[in-house]
Amino acid sequence: MKSTPFVLLFAATCAILGFTGLSVRHEAPAPVAPTKPPTTWPDYSARGPGFRVPQGPDGPMIAYGYDLLTRTYAIVGPEVAAPAMRFAGNNLSCQNCHLDGGTNRFAFPLVGVFGAFPRSLPGGGEMTLVDRLNRCMTHSMNGRPLPTDSREMQAMVAFLKYLGDVPPAPPQPPTPQPPLSPSAERGAVVFDKVCAACHQPNGLGKRLGASSQPEGYEFPPLWGPDTFNDAAGLDMAPRMTAFVLHNMPRGTDPLHPVLSLQQAWDVATYVLAQPRPRYAGP
Numbered sequence: 648m649k650s651t652p653f654v655l656l657f658a659a660t661c662a663i664l665g666f667t668g669l670s671v672r673h674e675a676p677a678p679v680a681p682t683k684p685p686t687t688w689p690d691y692s693a694r695g696p697g698f699r700v701p702q703g704p705d706g707p708m709i710a711y712g713y714d715l716l717t718r719t720y721a722i723v724g725p726e727v728a729a730p731a732m733r734f735a736g737n738n739l740s741c742q743n744c745h746l747d748g749g750t751n752r753f754a755f756p757l758v759g760v761f762g763a764f765p766r767s768l769p770g771g772g773e774m775t776l777v778d779r780l781n782r783c784m785t786h787s788m789n790g791r792p793l794p795t796d797s798r799e800m801q802a803m804v805a806f807l808k809y810l811g812d813v814p815p816a817p818p819q820p821p822t823p824q825p826p827l828s829p830s831a832e833r834g835a836v837v838f839d840k841v842c843a844a845c846h847q848p849n850g851l852g853k854r855l856g857a858s859s860q861p862e863g864y865e866f867p868p869l870w871g872p873d874t875f876n877d878a879a880g881l882d883m884a885p886r887m888t889a890f891v892l893h894n895m896p897r898g899t900d901p902l903h904p905v906l907s908l909q910q911a912w913d914v915a916t917y918v919l920a921q922p923r924p925r926y927a928g929p
């Protein structure tokens with residue numbers, strides 16, 4: 648059993664790396680990948696091989712799209728230097744919800760969705776991919792739409808097109824109802840116990856960088872003035888519940904849930920009962 652200390656050291660190192668890996672910032676993509684877009688599900692998580700700039704004429708636009716998704720606050724956030732570039736109304740990144748650069752299967756993945764647009768609307772008419780992206784700009788990012796022909800919109804579309812050849816994840820089954828009807832009061836207890844350590848006891852998150860520097864968040868805000876508005880997709884209890892149950896605390900996945908179904912409903916109900924920006928309308 649001479650190797651035991653090494654095994655323990657190895658396990659401890661993995662645990663530490665695994666843990667700090669959760670808060671590793673997604674730095675600018677480095678070397679060049681094969682020209683062809685991925686045909687199997689890519690992994691842009693901090694633990695995976697990550698995003699690499701593809702070769703070819705579209706490479707720079709695809710990489711800019713990846714950058715926009717992962718460092719939204721630094722490029723089109725409300726605190727960037729050029730006022731004309733302030734399209735987002737909060738300092739979130741798309742990836743705060745579309746986890747791991749949109750490659751996390753349990754967090755509204757963006758892999759394979761390119762082909763689903765334009766999508767017919769129940770009331771007639773259709774929604775283009777540009778419309779859908781701008782919906783997240785005006786709701787989840789609480790900002791204003793990006794012009795269709797802007798370099799930023801074109802880059803996000805290029806990134807989604809690049810991820811478009813992979814079959815999309817099967818739709819998530821509806822979130823099961825909890826045993827007891829959800830309670831914000833019980834949710835407050837879950838919040839204090841489980842969420843506050845990262846998202847802070849006041850729920851306003853923890854910024855990166857010096858004050859008013861557009862560096863985004865280490866832990867994004869769950870309510871308050873700098874987060875998604877009351878018309879956003881996440882401002883719906885069943886969706887918030889599924890997201891939290893499957894992904895929170897960050898690093899959790901559906902095979903290793905930390906919360907019970909009841910706790911997830913309760914804490915989602917609590918979070919959604921807190922103040923957040925009002926959607927101002929189109």
Ligand code: HEC
Pocket residue numbers: 716719739740741742743744745755756757760763779780783784787788803875879880881886
């Ligand atoms: C506060 C969380 C949040 C943020 C931030 C956010 N989104 Fe979303 N997004 C959602 C939710 C929730 C949905 C709905 C998913 C569904 O329909 O199941 C969604 C849907 C989408 C879709 C459609 C996906 C599909 O399968 O039809 C696209 C594309 C998208 N978002 C792109 C973006 C981009 C680009 C950004 C950043 C500019 C962004 N989102 C920021 C929560 C967010």
Ligand code: HEC
Pocket residue numbers: 669739742743744746747837838841842843844845846865866867868869874890891895896897906914915918
């Ligand atoms: C270990 C730290 C940690 C804990 C604990 C944690 N979170 Fe998070 N959470 C994060 C991080 C980091 C992100 C952003 C993920 C990213 O950008 O990769 C996030 C994102 C979110 C988001 C989407 C972004 C936003 O601003 O709304 C929600 C909602 C959320 N967490 C809810 C919760 C809830 C509810 C709990 C408690 C049950 C919780 N989290 C516990 C670290 C944590």
